[in-house]
Amino acid sequence: MVRLAVVTDEISKDFLTAIKYGIQWGVRDFELRFLKSGRVPFISKEEVESIIRYKKEYNVRISALSPGLFQVTLRDERELKNQLEKHIYETFRLADRLETNRVIIFGFKRYPREPETNYIQIIHILTRMASLAGKYGFTLLLENLPNTWADSGEKTAKILSDVNSRYLQANWDLANAYVSGEIPYPYGYLAIRHYLSAIHVKDIRENQSGKFEYVPVGDGEIDWEGQVRSIMSASEGNFLTIETHCQPQAENSHLNIVRMQELIEKYKLNENYIVK
Numbered sequence: 283m284v285r286l287a288v289v290t291d292e293i294s295k296d297f298l299t300a301i302k303y304g305i306q307w308g309v310r311d312f313e314l315r316f317l318k319s320g321r322v323p324f325i326s327k328e329e330v331e332s333i334i335r336y337k338k339e340y341n342v343r344i345s346a347l348s349p350g351l352f353q354v355t356l357r358d359e360r361e362l363k364n365q366l367e368k369h370i371y372e373t374f375r376l377a378d379r380l381e382t383n384r385v386i387i388f389g390f391k392r393y394p395r396e397p398e399t400n401y402i403q404i405i406h407i408l409t410r411m412a413s414l415a416g417k418y419g420f421t422l423l424l425e426n427l428p429n430t431w432a433d434s435g436e437k438t439a440k441i442l443s444d445v446n447s448r449y450l451q452a453n454w455d456l457a458n459a460y461v462s463g464e465i466p467y468p469y470g471y472l473a474i475r476h477y478l479s480a481i482h483v484k485d486i487r488e489n490q491s492g493k494f495e496y497v498p499v500g501d502g503e504i505d506w507e508g509q510v511r512s513i514m515s516a517s518e519g520n521f522l523t524i525e526t527h528c529q530p531q532a533e534n535s536h537l538n539i540v541r542m543q544e545l546i547e548k549y550k551l552n553e554n555y556i557v558k
Contacts, residue, residue, distance in 0.1 A: 412447035
């Protein structure tokens with residue numbers, strides 16, 4: 283079953299405001315990233331308590347936390363040590379309180395002329411982190427991001443295959459893959475499809491000056507119709523998470539939700555487009 287979610291700060295950094303709009307638009311699953319007091323997990327105790335209260339009062343769920351882990355290079359030794367020894371544990375504590383078992387991470391930034399042999403260290407760290415996540419009942423979702431070791435569907439799938447843990451899956455971002463030079467659908471998807479747990483939904487195109495700009499779903503270069511068709515045909519329990527990235531955010535988040543709801547409805551009973 284595919285479930286539609288939205289990143290709350292793509293509507294508002296105020297949790298209550300975001301979930302009220304989401305509920306009005308037919309969404310009850312929410313990814314947390316930035317809130318009024320900071321980025322998860324380092325938010326105020328008061329904000330944590332209010333999220334727990336409103337989550338129960340409005341009967342909504344937290345689909346994942348996105349703490350920004352591992353957006354560092356292997357050279358950033360002090361920050362990496364902090365993330366491995368403190369940041370990830372604080373994230374697990376907050377995730378437990380908010381009753382979610384999914385934590386989004388990234389695949390380490392690359393620095394100029396970085397030796398390819400560093401890949402072995404990346405795999406070693408991610409294997410350790412996947413084991414740690416499994417020990418405490420969580421699953422890490424590796425999101426592809428430009429200029430990281432996991433910058434495309436193909437490279438992310440290679441990492442996931444080499445780590446080979448059910449506690450490390452994919453948070454597939456088609457727009458990020460596009461920026462990295464990959465054709466996200468079908469090629470990136472075909473590489474990563476067996477590892478999917480969630481998909482970030484946004485659209486992108488190049489403007490007249492050759493720069494990338496985010497646009498509402500359906501107005502850019504991503505084949506969202508093809509992607510949703512394949513996801514629905516696969517009949518797997520993935521989240522489609524709205525991550526709008528274009529202004530005005532609230533209005534465009536609503537538009538993206540409506541367009542994705544239409545695509546989900548269009549293909550939810552269609553058995554003729556199964557990607558083998």
